[in-house]
Structures are given as structure tokens and as C-alpha cells.
Amino acid sequence: MRKIQSQGVHHITLTGADRQSTIDFWEGVLGMPFIFDQPNLDNPDEGHLYFDPGDGRLITIFTDETRKPVHDRTPTDPGCVHHIAFSVSLASHRQVVTRLDARGIKHSGVKDRGFMDSIYFKDPLGFLIELAAYKFEPPRGSSHAEVMIEAHRIRVAAGDESIGEVHLADAIERIVARSQQSLSTDRSAKDPY
Structure with a gap:
């Protein structure tokens, strides 16, 4: 048995009301550019509006002029x-x-x-x-998910209930230490004052 490996969200489709209220919310409130429009290919009585949520992926909405908010x-x-x-x-x-x-x-x-x-x-x-x-911003070449799993491990080891900023900071430090080389043989914290 083998897995089917996902590589991210392709799109999310929601059921909306009418066309104009859909555009007014997704573009007019949330700033998502309205990029594509066609009929719902499975139900020609509905529209299918596409919006870019900011990462180039898609949020799509099925619209119907007879549906009211x-x-x-x-x-x-x-x-x-x-x-x-x-x-x-x-x-x-x-x-x-x-x-x-x-x-x-x-x-x-x-x-x-x-x-x-x-x-x-x-x-x-x-x-x-x-x-x-x-x-936080993840270190160069890392993702938010990589920082989160490292912060989770630190949190669990510390016995803390949830991830806090100290766990994030320590996770980022660990990731940088693993991913970026240094000429120093001792990279531990120091007090130069």
C-alpha cells in the first residue's frame, strides 16, 4: 500500500449566494483579486467565481442569483x-x-x-x-511548518501546554544551527559584556 502525497491546497470551493455579494466580500473586504469566472461545469445554473487569496492558489465560490445571503x-x-x-x-x-x-x-x-x-x-x-x-519569520530556506514542528518538540520537552514565543525563538535558533555553517567550533550563547 502506498500513500498519495499531497503538495499543498489546490483550491477550496464554497457555496455562495449571488454573484455581486460574493465579489463584494471576497475582493471588496478581503482584497482577493477576482481572477476567473465561468459556469459551474456540474450545474450550469450556478456561476463559479475564482479568487486569488494571495499565494497564487484559489478560493472558488459557486453562486446562484436565486440564493440570498x-x-x-x-x-x-x-x-x-x-x-x-x-x-x-x-x-x-x-x-x-x-x-x-x-x-x-x-x-x-x-x-x-x-x-x-x-x-x-x-x-x-x-x-x-x-x-x-x-x-515569526522562518529562517531562510525553511517553512513555517518546519519552525512549528521544532517549536512543538521544544514545548513538549519543557512540559508546556502550548507553543509560545520562547519556543519559536529556540526553534529558529536550532534550525539555523543545523542549516547554516559557521567557522566557530563553539556556537553556544555568550556574554561579551
Whole structure:
């Protein structure tokens, strides 16, 4: 038996309401360029709108002019999607509360998640959206996931409940020590003062 190895999210497709409210939210609120439009090839009564969430991948929305926005929370039953998190820069993240408030969009405020800060709010159809900003940049040639697994190992070894900034900093130091050479034979911390 052999695995099927994924290499990232290709796209996520959501069921939307009408075309214009879809464009207004995904491009007009979240800034995702509207890049492609065609009928839903499995249901010609629906549109299929494509947006770029910022990394060149795709968020797609099925639209239908007879569907109207419903503001109830979407189901969170087993098998349902709880929420989607989108990455934003720290500079943008610090503006989210003000920009949501200006539109009258209710939100969670900033939530400190240890390794990232998050803000939650619902789209016009009641689907939970998270805007997340990492508190760290991975070392050159590494990914956020590599830092996270190293920070997890450090956290577990320390007996801590969740990943914090100290675990991230130590993880980054370990990754740099493994991936970048030095002429020094002793790379331990020093106090030159």
C-alpha cells in the first residue's frame, strides 16, 4: 500500500449566494483579486467565481442569483468545515479591527494564539473566517511548518501546554544551527559584556 502525497491546497470551493455579494466580500473586504469566472461545469445554473487569496492558489465560490445571503452560523457538525484561516502580514493584521469596525462587521478582536495572532468574523453567509498573522519569520530556506514542528518538540520537552514565543525563538535558533555553517567550533550563547 502506498500513500498519495499531497503538495499543498489546490483550491477550496464554497457555496455562495449571488454573484455581486460574493465579489463584494471576497475582493471588496478581503482584497482577493477576482481572477476567473465561468459556469459551474456540474450545474450550469450556478456561476463559479475564482479568487486569488494571495499565494497564487484559489478560493472558488459557486453562486446562484436565486440564493440570498443568510447570516446564521454555518453548521459545525462532524464533517463540516469549521472555518478557513487566511494569512495576513502583521502590518495588515494590526489594521483588521479598525477596518472591520468601519464596515460594522462584528469580530472577536485579537486573540493571542502563542505562535500567531488571530481575528475571527463571519462572512455574509455566516461562515467563520480567521485572519492570522504569524509572530515569526522562518529562517531562510525553511517553512513555517518546519519552525512549528521544532517549536512543538521544544514545548513538549519543557512540559508546556502550548507553543509560545520562547519556543519559536529556540526553534529558529536550532534550525539555523543545523542549516547554516559557521567557522566557530563553539556556537553556544555568550556574554561579551
